[in-house]
Structures are given as structure tokens and as C-alpha cells.
Amino acid sequence: MQDYTYRQRITAAMIALVVVCLLVFSSVFLAKESGHDCSGQDCPVCAQMEACSAVIRRLGSAAVPVLLAILAFSFWLTAEIYRPVFTPLLLTLVSLKIRLND
Numbered sequence: 627m628q629d630y631t632y633r634q635r636i637t638a639a640m641i642a643l644v645v646v647c648l649l650v651f652s653s654v655f656l657a658k659e660s661g662h663d664c665s666g667q668d669c670p671v672c673a674q675m676e677a678c679s680a681v682i683r684r685l686g687s688a689a690v691p692v693l694l695a696i697l698a699f700s701f702w703l704t705a706e707i708y709r710p711v712f713t714p715l716l717l718t719l720v721s722l723k724i725r726l727n728d
């Protein structure tokens with residue numbers, strides 16, 4: 627197995643984060659501006675909505691399986707970074723072998 631450097635792991639996580647942000651913010655913009663007061667021809671909001679639709683079409687249709695794979699792979703690569711975050715959530719009295727005698 628190839629040994630990835632910390633820099634490669636962070637780069638993979640950042641690329642996945644950018645793709646997710648593009649999809650989420652495009653969707654939010656489309657949902658928010660879907661009922662805007664259109665000024666007619668050359669409406670800047672409509673132009674931006676068309677750009678957001680293009681982003682979602684390009685990234686959303688063919689890239690969803692790829693995106694999920696990238697997210698899973700980047701999470702796997704950065705698991706050592708997330709471990710201190712999730713470790714306190716996994717601690718229970720039983721896992722710590724603490725007996726409550728009273």
C-alpha cells in the first residue's frame with residue numbers, strides 16, 4: 627500500500643471539500659433565488675442561476691459516485707486527524723471500565 631504524506635491527505639480532503647461546497651452552495655442559491663423578481667433580459671440572477679445549474683449538472687450527474695468515493699477515500703486518508711474529535715464520543719463508562727458502586 628502506498629504511504630500518503632500529510633500534505634497529500636490534506637490536499638485530497640480540500641479537493642473533496644471544494645466539490646461538496648460547490649454542490650451545496652449552488653443548490654442553496656437555486657433554491658433561494660428560484661422565485662426572484664426577474665428584470666427580464668440580461669438578468670444577472672438568472673445568469674448566475676444558469677451557471678449554478680451547469681455546475682450541478684456537471685458535478686451532480688456523473689460525479690456523484692466519484693464524489694462519494696473521493697469523500698470516503700479522503701475520510702480514510704484523514705482518519706488520524708479526525709480520531710481525536712470522535713474519540714470522546716465513543717467513550718462510555720463500560721468502555722472505560724468504570725463501575726458505579728453506590
Ligand SMILES: [Zn+2]
Nearest residue numbers: 664665669672
Ligand atoms: Zn431573472
